[in-house]
Each structure stands twice: as structure tokens, then as C-alpha cells.
Amino acid sequence: MEDKILTGDQAIAQGAVEADVRVVTGYPGSPGTKVLTSIFELSKGDPRRHIEWSANEKVAFEIALGASIGGDRAMVCLKSVGMNIAIDPIMTANLTGINAGLVILLGDDPGALLSQNEQDTRLIMDFLELPLMEPSTPQEAKDMLIKAFELSEEFQSIFIVREIRSFSVMKGLVKVENPSEIKSKGFVRQKNRWISTTFNVLDNHRKLHEKLNKIELRFRNSEFNKAIGDGYNKCVIAVGFSYTKLIDVLGDKIDGLGILKLGTIYPLPETTITHFLRSASQVLVLEDNEPYVENKIKAICHDADIRAEVIGKTTGHIPRVDEISRSDIVKVLKSEFRIDLSDKNQTDRRAMSKGELEKTFCDGCPYTPTFEVLRQVLDELGESPIIIAEPGCSVRLNAPPFEMLDVKYSLGSAIGIASGLAWSGTKNKPIAVCGDSSFFHTGINALMNVIQNRVSIFIIVLDNSVSALTGYQTHPGTGYDISGNPTAKVEIADIARLCGVPYVEVVSPDDLDMMRSAFRKAMISDDISFLVVKKPCPLIPK
Known part of the structure; x- marks a missing residue:
């Protein structure tokens, strides 16, 4: 055992590793991203542990659930809005229960420093009916993760551990120990054990309430209160x-x-x-x-x-x-x-200031010339279409010198919102701008709907080969995994072509003439237009 100064994120990761978590999944989003990356750093050289950035939070949870059902401890790292994506399978897994320990690390963002809303995800606990804990110090965070895995297995229930941004970056002394080695529980084949359907839902719901009553009794004497x-x-x-x-x-x-x-x-x-x-x-x-x-x-x-x-x-x-x-x-x-605190001159240690989020474009950003050419083409055509973007680098459309962005909601939403605008009879063809990671996340579902209903919109996918804004994490189009090992690379343009989009082009910001021609053709077409602007982010760590 040794004492180390760790951040809240690092302490959570240390607890997960000491608990011998075997499968760790997530989707980039802060707070929470650095928990997964810290587990990865602690796990280098350990072939027993699988760690990945998944296509979206629903997939991430389902992988973790599958690992738990198979007998290995698993953990999924989600931020607040990511939990919204994962709720569907969680609302069934709460009824069936789990096998090996399954913990969700939930990152909330009060103050909305890096989020599109100020969501307190605790409000859905009464809906999820799953136990929730929240640490106050890094040492407690480490201990809480270990306990969460133990209780998860004891009660056969998913446990959720919540952190907020300022906790994630706080530092404290933590007692670090060697990881335990937990034997795999193996898959339990039992009739209807992993099936939730009409004939067993009510019985499983009663059992869930019984579990929660027992957990409440245990919480009465918890070391965390x-x-x-x-x-x-x-x-x-x-x-x-x-x-x-x-x-x-x-x-x-x-x-x-x-x-x-x-x-x-x-x-x-x-x-x-x-x-x-x-x-x-x-x-x-x-x-x-x-x-x-x-x-x-x-x-x-x-x-x-x-x-x-x-x-x-x-x-x-x-x-x-x-x-x-x-x-x-x-x-x-x-x-x-009436407590005398006259000697207290409190200055709050914010995790980051809003000013840090108001940057425009990074040096060498491939989207500076992209947006410049788009603005020129629209000016030449005399059109002022509604432009929809999503969380990610596409929000830079709202920054000087462009300030062209009209609508921005959640990840993967641009294509669907553009479709609705098209059906509402807007004068010009709406433009949906999404990133490569957000396309794989949920934008791809909206594309299928656009193709089926033949909606005339212009889709621009900004493909910089990485989830850049959250810290350069991998996605299905990156071509390598979290460890840097080569993987199959999914080409976004191929998906559009195979699904029958009538006009698909891949352009580079290095060829302005080609990009200008493609933008013009996409805008004047009466059908679906799909352009991939492809160039790796120059800041991707080598």
C-alpha cells in the first residue's frame, strides 16, 4: 500500500482497477472521460482487461451488460446526456438484474460548462429504481467504487456512482493497493433468467422493490454516511x-x-x-x-x-x-x-471558466477553409439556408468570423432536425452539419429516415478521423482502437452510397475548387446531398 495524490477521476479509476473490473466501456463526454482513460493507463500490459470507446452510450451499456451476464465485472462511463441515450436497455436490466458486478459512472455537469443542458440526472433515479452513491473525496471515491462492485454482486443490481465536474478534478491523498483478482462467475444458463417480457415483468418488478428495501437497510449503516x-x-x-x-x-x-x-x-x-x-x-x-x-x-x-x-x-x-x-x-x-465566518474569503475553484469554451478555431483547423468556402457559395447563390449543427467542432460555425449557425441541440440531432425543417416548407434547402463521431453515434439513424422519406436536405459530415473536442478519442471511422492497434475503418461515404443517397462526394479542405464545386452542386440539387469533408485533425496526438 502507498499514498498517492489523485484527482477524483483517477481515484474512481483506481477503485475500479482494485475491484478487478474486466470490461470498461464509454462514450467521450466530460465529466467521466478521464475515468476511462485513467483505467486504460492503469491497465497497460494487462491482457485480461478490455477497454473501449463505443459507438454511443447505449451500445457501451449493452457491452458492459453482456460482460456482466457472462460473468466478468464491468463498468460503463457516461456523462449526464449520455445516460439519456442508454436508458432504454437500463430500464430492462434493472428488472432482470445482473450477474457479475456492473457499475455505471455517471458524470453530471452543474453549471453546464461542457454540456448543452444543466441536467441533474439524479432526478431519474426514481424512474430507474437503481441505487446511487456520490463521493465527497478522492479516497472515498476509490472506496466507493470497490464497495459498489461488491454490493452490485450481492444484490444482483446495477449500481450507479455519480460525480460532478469540480469533484472530477479535485485532488486528495488516496491509499493505493494492488488489484484484487476476482474469478469470473461464468454465464448462468437458467430458464428466463435473462429474458424480460410480459409474463415475468410484474414478478421481476416486485423483486426489484424487495432489493431496494434491502439496499436501503444496508445504506442505513453505510460508511459513506x-x-x-x-x-x-x-x-x-x-x-x-x-x-x-x-x-x-x-x-x-x-x-x-x-x-x-x-x-x-x-x-x-x-x-x-x-x-x-x-x-x-x-x-x-x-x-x-x-x-x-x-x-x-x-x-x-x-x-x-x-x-x-x-x-x-x-x-x-x-x-x-x-x-x-x-x-x-x-x-x-x-x-x-448566525455563524461568524467573517474571516472566510471564499473564492470558488471552478473546474474551468466559461471563457475557456469560447475559443474559435485551432491553428491549422481544416474547418476554417471549409466554412469560408461554404459562406462564399451561399453568397454567390444568394441563399440563406437554415444551418443546423451539433456538439463538437461543428459549433465553431457560431464563432467569428462566420457566425452562421442557426440551430444546435444534441449529439446526432442535426440530420433529423434538418428533415423537419425541410417538411415545414423553409425557403432554402436546410444544411445539417455533423461530425464523424456524432454521425456514428446517432446521426446514422436519421440518415436512414431521410433516405426512406426522400427529404431534400444537404448533409455535411466533418470527418477529422477522431472525436476531437472531447480529447481525440477513437470511433468506428478512426481505423485504430484505444491502444493504437489497427482496426477495420468504416467509411462514412460508403454507407451513404450503399444506402442509395443520390449525390455523395468526399472532398478535402486542401482542394478549395473541388469543395466549392461540390457545395454548389449540393445546394442546387432537388434531392438529398451528402458531402464528407475529410482531413485529419492536425492536433491528433502522434
Whole structure:
């Protein structure tokens, strides 16, 4: 055993490796990306462990589920919006249960620093009916991952561990140990064990509720929940990483204040909470980023006839949007609990500033000449089509000097939205701009729909051979895997041609005349037009 300074992401990865996870999948998206890459770094030279960037989050989860059913511990790394993609198979796997331990690492992004929404994915736990935990320190993160795998196997249930961005980059001392070696459980062939259909859904749903009741009993005595002080009338319940922020603010000024640290979020340990609040007159709930636990605490107090005033986000004492800050905590502790924190000059250590996300184009970016030629062609034709893009490098269309972007939603959405705009009778042919990774993610499904319904839109796929904006991860068109080993390379233009798109071209930003001609032809065509602008990102690590 040795002590190391690790980030939250690295500590989660260390816990997964020490738990002997064998299959790790994910789709790039922060927070969460560096958990998978850290597991990869820790696993170099270990042939027992398979790690991959999958085509999308649904596929990533299904691979992890298959590995679990086959008897090996598995983990899938998703960010908030990625969980939305994976929900369909999760909502069946929660009923069938699993075999070997299966853990989902869920990265939420309060403040939306690198996301198209500010989603608190905890809100769907009541829908998923799966246990959720959230660490407060890197050491706890490592321990929590190991425990999550153990509990997952004990209860035959998927376990979810949540982190937020600022936790992912925080650093702390972690005790590092050698990995355990867990024997594969093997596939269990049992009639209807891995089948979910009408004849067993209700029985499986009852069993799921029984599991959750047992897990709630276990969570009552979890090492990840801790009460400091007993019988106080002024109390704070701090959830996950907000506990670390609270302790940072209070320092040694804890006297006279009851604090309950919660690391097990769903199901909440109700008996633990009611015991802690039995003498409370006022309780502040600290959490990121919706009042998920706060609303549940109100219900618990009501049912237990605890007449405590519950304050937090719903009462306006804590902002309802953005990550909860240390200065937010100082303010409410001063105003409501009259704690003297005059010596506290809190400056919040944000994971990154919004300004870092407002860059325009990297040096040598192949899309600078691409967008310049597109603008010239549209000007020459006298057309002003609606341009739709997606998360990724295509959003640079919104940056100076172009500022041409009209619509941008989620990954893989551009082609579908362009189709709807075309059916709405827009004057000019809509242009859908997507990246190569997002095309493989879910854009390909919309292309099939466009072909079937013969919608006249212009699709531009920016193919730079990598998932660039999230850190140069691989995808099916890259031609190599996470280890750099050569793989089959899927050509996007071949897919379009084989599916019968009438006009398909592959152009290079190095040949401006060819690109200009192709753009013009695509715009004046009355049918589907599909162009792949192909040139590797110059910043891909060699």
C-alpha cells in the first residue's frame, strides 16, 4: 500500500482497477472521460482487461451488460446526456438484474460548462429504481467504487456512482493497493433468467422493490454516511461533494451545528435521517444541482412528524442553477445560522471558466477553409439556408468570423432536425452539419429516415478521423482502437452510397475548387446531398 495524490477521476479509476473490473466501456463526454482513460493507463500490459470507446452510450451499456451476464465485472462511463441515450436497455436490466458486478459512472455537469443542458440526472433515479452513491473525496471515491462492485454482486443490481465536474478534478491523498483478482462467475444458463417480457415483468418488478428495501437497510449503516453532532436544532445535510465544500467553509467552526454527510442518495436511508433530525428546528440541505434530496427530506420530515424548517434551493437560500459554491454556503450559514465566518474569503475553484469554451478555431483547423468556402457559395447563390449543427467542432460555425449557425441541440440531432425543417416548407434547402463521431453515434439513424422519406436536405459530415473536442478519442471511422492497434475503418461515404443517397462526394479542405464545386452542386440539387469533408485533425496526438 502507498499514498498517492489523485484527482477524483483517477481515484474512481483506481477503485475500479482494485475491484478487478474486466470490461470498461464509454462514450467521450466530460465529466467521466478521464475515468476511462485513467483505467486504460492503469491497465497497460494487462491482457485480461478490455477497454473501449463505443459507438454511443447505449451500445457501451449493452457491452458492459453482456460482460456482466457472462460473468466478468464491468463498468460503463457516461456523462449526464449520455445516460439519456442508454436508458432504454437500463430500464430492462434493472428488472432482470445482473450477474457479475456492473457499475455505471455517471458524470453530471452543474453549471453546464461542457454540456448543452444543466441536467441533474439524479432526478431519474426514481424512474430507474437503481441505487446511487456520490463521493465527497478522492479516497472515498476509490472506496466507493470497490464497495459498489461488491454490493452490485450481492444484490444482483446495477449500481450507479455519480460525480460532478469540480469533484472530477479535485485532488486528495488516496491509499493505493494492488488489484484484487476476482474469478469470473461464468454465464448462468437458467430458464428466463435473462429474458424480460410480459409474463415475468410484474414478478421481476416486485423483486426489484424487495432489493431496494434491502439496499436501503444496508445504506442505513453505510460508511459513506456520517453524522457529526447529535441532538442539535440547527442542522445541515450535505450530499456528496457538497460536504467537502461545507467543511472547507466551516473549518473548525462546527460547534453547535449538526451535520449529516450523505453518500448514499438512492434509496435514501430514511431511519438515519429521521434519527439525525429528531431535535432539529431548521435544516439546510446542500447538493448539486436540483433540490432532489431537499424535496425528499421534506417528505421524510412530514411522514415522521418532524417539524423542522427545511431550507435550500426551493426556498431561495441556495441558487437553483449552477454548481453550489462555497460563497453560497458562507452566505446562508451567516444569514440563517448566525455563524461568524467573517474571516472566510471564499473564492470558488471552478473546474474551468466559461471563457475557456469560447475559443474559435485551432491553428491549422481544416474547418476554417471549409466554412469560408461554404459562406462564399451561399453568397454567390444568394441563399440563406437554415444551418443546423451539433456538439463538437461543428459549433465553431457560431464563432467569428462566420457566425452562421442557426440551430444546435444534441449529439446526432442535426440530420433529423434538418428533415423537419425541410417538411415545414423553409425557403432554402436546410444544411445539417455533423461530425464523424456524432454521425456514428446517432446521426446514422436519421440518415436512414431521410433516405426512406426522400427529404431534400444537404448533409455535411466533418470527418477529422477522431472525436476531437472531447480529447481525440477513437470511433468506428478512426481505423485504430484505444491502444493504437489497427482496426477495420468504416467509411462514412460508403454507407451513404450503399444506402442509395443520390449525390455523395468526399472532398478535402486542401482542394478549395473541388469543395466549392461540390457545395454548389449540393445546394442546387432537388434531392438529398451528402458531402464528407475529410482531413485529419492536425492536433491528433502522434
